[in-house]
Amino acid sequence: MKYTLRQLEVFLATAHYENLTRAAASLSMSQSAASSALKDLESQFDVQLFDRVGKRLQLNALGDSIRPRAQALLEQASSLEEALARHQGTGHLRVGATLSIGNYLAVEIMARYMSEQEGARVELEVANTETIVRKVANFELDLGLIEGESRHPDLEMVHWRDDELVVFCAPDHPLAGKPWLSDDDLLDAAWIVREQGSGTRQHFDWAMHGLLANMDIKLELQHTEAIKRAVEAGLGLGCLSEITLVDAFNRGRLVPLPVPHRDFHRRFYFALHRQKFRSTGVERWLELCRESTQGLE
Template sequence: MKYTLRQLEVFLAAAFHENLTRAAESLAMSQSAASSALRDLEGQFNIQLFDRVGKRLQLNELGKSIRPKAEALLEQARGLEAAMGGHREIGHLRVGATMSVGNYLAVGIMARYMLEQSGARVELEVANTSTIIRKLANFELDLGLIEGETRHPDLKMLHWRDDELVVFCAPDHELAGKPWLTDEDLLQAEWIVREQGSGTRQNFEWALHGLLPQLNIKLELQHTEAIKRAVEAGLGVGCLSAITLDDAFRRGSLVPLPVPHRDFQRGLYFVRHRNKFLSAGMQRWLELCQEEVQ
């Protein structure tokens, strides 16, 4: 075999950091050793994997095509090493979750995972759908839990659970107490909604198709809690996932507004890179997520 796993580690670290010095530091290597490993890897096959732009290393087309195969191979090698050591290593896990899922569902799953697996460590990144998709495609995350859908060719989606969006307002709002809202009500309302790029915004726009150009979008906010506080203050009407509104509805600080003629149903999804090896840790995380639904 002409290459070593260490050479692949250097290649992947350089692809991630786009800088050889930072790649070496991440692998606890000297810069010269990392440079030599990458040079040997390219030299053995008479190829170039990066375009050098000053101190920046940018993957070329060949490097991009090899990267997912190298990622999968290293993941399998780590799994083999754990198996030969006589145990299944759960290890480190990098999970990305969209706002509603991350703040209301994923933290509890993370707590169960870490309590169950002694010494396990989880990095949970909460961001909007477009950010999670970008980081999964770039192998910066192992798994994603998202609200919106994606057609990214490198990613694989799996349905997790059903969800729905709910239109809501403050209890003293003029629309509160109506048995249902008409399209005219929706057009006259002032809306406080999630930003473009979020799964919630994507589903909101699908549900209100045909009305979008005429909707009065008063505020676009990145955080669910900020939207709830703004609506409680009487600034407008909101639309968020039902899982984020249960407590507010029980307290009476917010009230739901039925819109039966519009479809606010949606799904929540697992997402991972198609070439990402499904490690024992990833598998157990998925199992815990499924147990939450049952």
Template sequence: MKYTLRQLQVFLAAAHSQNLTRAAEELAMSQSAASGALRELETHFDIKLFDRVGKRLQLNELGRLLQPRVEALLAQAGELELAFQQHAEAGPLKVGATLSIGNYLAVAIMARFMAAHPDARISLDVENTATIAEKVRNFELDIGLIEGEVHFQDLEVQPWREDELVVFCAAGHPLASAGRLGDDELLDADWILRESGSGTRQAFDRAMHGLMPRLKVLLELQHTEAIKRAVQAGLGIGCLSRVTLEDSFRRGDLVPLVVPGRDFRRLFYFVLHRQKYRSAGLERWIALCRES
């Protein structure tokens, strides 16, 4: 074999960080050793994998073409090494989840996964849909659990489970006893919403077609709990996933509002890179999510 796994590790670390110094630090190598490994790989095959822009390394067309195959090869090598060392099939797993899923569903799934595979190492990155999709595209995450739809040729999006958004207000808000809300009430209300780029906001905008430009959006917040607290304080009404509101509804802190004629149903999705190696641990994670 005319290349080493270490050379491939340096290539991937440099591709992710776009900087050889940071790549060397990530791999616990000296910068000269990392530079030498990358240079040997390129020289041996008479290729260039990066465009050098000052101190920044940017993958060129060949580098982008080879990256998914190198990712898959090193993932398999890591899984094999773990099997040799620990007699385990479930290797490290990097999961990304949007806020509603990450805070209210993913942690319980993680606990079940770790109970079944105590040797496995699993990490959870909680971001909005757009960020999770980008990290899956860049191979920074093995899988994303998202609320919104994404459309990239290199990503595979699989339906996971049904969900719905619920419009809600504080128990003492004037609309709490209004029963059903029509367009006039929706337009008169002050809204506390998730930010653009989130799956929740994407579904809300779709449900409110024809009204969005005229809605009075008082605040756009990135965190579900911040929205719930703002609504509970009487600043306005909100719209979030039902899974994030069930405890508040049971306590009576917040009250669901009925909005006839608006479709708040949606799906949660898995998002994976089409060229990502599907390890045994990744397949088991997906199966566990579907069972939950």
């Protein structure tokens, strides 16, 4: 074999950071050692994998085409190492989750995963759909749990569970207690909603087709709790996943507003890179996610 796993690690780190010094630091190597490993990889096959623009190293077409396979190979090597060391242990996972999922569903799944085997670790990153999709596509996360839909060509979107957005208001809002809201009600109200790039905002915009251009979007906030507090303070109506509102409804702090003629049904998805090796840990995480929905659907 003409290449080493270390050479592939240097190649992938350089592709990620687009800078050899930062790539070397991430691998605890000297810059000269990293540079030598990269030069050896290219010279052994008489190829160039990067376009060198000043201090920046940008993947060229050949480098970009082999990157997923190099990543998959290292993932398999890592999985083999974990299996030998832990006798098929599940190991370390990097999971991305959108805000509603990360704050209300993922932590319980993470606790179950980590309790199954001593030493198993999970890094959970919570961000909006756009960010999670980008990081899974860039091999920065092993998988994503997202609320929105994505057509990224490198990702496989696998249905996980169904969800419903709910329109809501403060108990003393003029619309509270109304049997249902008409389109005129929706247009007359002020709204506090999620930011562009979030899955919740994506589906809210779809559900409000034909009205959106004339709606009063008063605030766009990145966090569900901030939206709930703003609505509770009487600043307007909100629209969030039902999983984020159960406690507030039970306590009477917020009340749901039926909008039966608008489609607020949506799906949660697993976002998986098509060319990334699926380790034992990834497969077990997916199983735990599916088990968590039993009895719900």
